[in-house]
């Protein structure tokens with residue numbers, strides 16, 4: 001049968017038709033299957049893998065064209081739930097990320113501008129953390145405005161300070177209060193000792209310097225201008241040069257003295273007062289040359305006492321104690337009394353003892369009284385225009401930090417955040433140790449000591465646990481007794497004395513927290529005693545939110561935790577050991593290498609072309625903050641790297657951005673600021689580098705940034721040479 005014949009046979013034709021149909025069907029299915037391949041969900045590679053992918057570096061893609069990995073998800077997947085955070089917290093976050101950025105700027109050219117370029121179009125506060133402080137003050141104000149009385153002693157004290165401060169904004173009350181306050185101040189001055197400027201019959205043979213010092217302590221001040229006695233963080237009770245010396249004597253100081261004397265019925269001699277004030281200013285200038293030195297060594301108290309035999313220091317310290325507990329406190333404080341190894345005490349040629357001997361007695365007596373007055377003025381604010389503008393809720397927070405913290409935590413704070421941040425601090429520590437272990441240049445001994453320092457680093461997340469106990473704070477307030485008729489001067493004086501007594505308890509009994517530590521603010525700090533504090537302001541929205549994707553919280557909170565921890569390893573930090581004692585623990589050869597690494601940052605900042613200040617910045621002043629920034633971002637990235645980013649949610653408006661890029665965008669948020677209004681001279685005194693450098697300078701040192709944004713080699717954010725520390 002010919003082929004033609006075969007086709008002619010209807011049965012064969014049917015079979016052929018069926019076979020062809022089946023083939024066509026199969027082909028269609030195969031083609032369909034093949035077409036399905038590209039719509040498979042893109043597999044997100046682990047971050048570590050993405051970082052080492054070499055072909056991406058050689059072929060940088062334009063910024064406007066996202067890489068395949070971040071391609072918009074195809075429409076066929078619309079039925080799948082969007083992996084995007086849509087909580088109220090995330091909406092606020094998205095709002096900031098979207099509004100602060102300038103999408104017209106290439107992140108590889110200027111990431112600060114790309115992430116923060118439009119910040120000033122949306123915000124009035126200089127930075128997000130300053131805005132948070134204003135909000136905290138407002139919350140405290142709302143609490144204080146409620147006309148309530150409560151069982152809580154500390155709350156009632158807050159209310160009284162606030163009401164008295166606000167009351168002074170009324171002219172009549174102000175005038176009446178000033179009259180009383182001037183009388184009170186004059187009475188207090190007389191309690192200190194005979195005042196040459198006010199006493200025509202002043203007799204220099206009757207001057208008793210130690211008696212005057214004791215009387216100043218009774219009034220609540222242990223800062224005498226000549227020197228001061230203060231609790232340190234470690235905690236020790238330290239005799240040191242004045243730490244809080246104001247740069248200038250109040251401009252109208254002479255007038256104030258006049259007013260006080262006249263309001264107390266005296267007729268002062270203008271020329272005598274002028275001469276006395278001049279002597280005061282001269283001595284003040286001499287003393288201001290002996291600046292407090294944060295890195296000075298501590299020496300035994302007995303060594304200092306031998307240097308200044310004229311002063312009865314132990315007696316003065318005893319006077320600082322709660323009189324009812326003196327017996328217990330004296331023995332506990334003794335081993336904790338130290339002195340600042342400082343030229344003010346130990347210089348051969350000129351020191352405090354020689355100064356006390358060579359200064360005329362009249363000048364000395366006037367000095368102690370003038371100094372007390374000048375500082376009391378701060379609380380008194382003799383000008384009604386100053387007091388009318390005064391932010392009384394801020395004053396309450398400053399003078400009663402712990403009580404204010406308690407109110408904020410009780411009424412506004414999500415306590416669950418404490419646990420999350422505490423865990424983050426532990427993760428930070430772990431990653432920090434890993435970074436040290438991986439260091440290619442740090443010797444084994446130095447590594448061991450550095451790790452020990454980290455392991456022993458103390459931490460306070462939010463507030464000490466002891467404060468959780470009901471009534472714990474009120475118990476502390478038992479010794480602060482305010483009366484309804486107290487003036488603002490009287491109140492602030494009593495609080496000063498209260499803090500002094502609490503300070504002694506802090507040193508002697510190691511009670512939690514230095515009483516004057518400003519704990520209700522948006523801040524975090526590392527202190528010399530190898531201790532990290534992270535305050536509640538930073539643990540509250542929008543700076544932290546439990547519903548943020550984890551990488552966002554690492555970018556924000558994680559970076560701050562890592563930055564503060566890194567201060568333990570900046571150029572001052574490496575001079576102290578795990579207990580906060582000044583002791584060198586880094587081997588000399590490692591120290592040399594460390595010096596080179598940190599110098600790299602100094603050079604980088606010196607040559608940095610800042611958009612506002614140009615190439616005029618000084619990296620020496622900002623060194624320690626840059627070191628903390630640099631180590632900090634490295635450690636925080638290590639924490640971030642451990643996340644499985646495929647499980648992380650995106651942010652509204654950034655659904656197509658990969659997680660690495662979002663991480664850096666979030667990290668930049670805390671540095672977004674208004675254009676600086678400071679002069680170059682002012683800027684050069686600051687310890688923090690400019691916000692622009694903290695983003696562009698520091699992030700450009702991270703190869704991970706260049707990889708995330710596919711920055712061409714040699715572009716500003718992917719430079720050929722980089723700085724790194726460990």
Ligand SMILES: [Zn+2]
Pocket residue numbers: 563564567625628
């Ligand atoms: Zn810092």
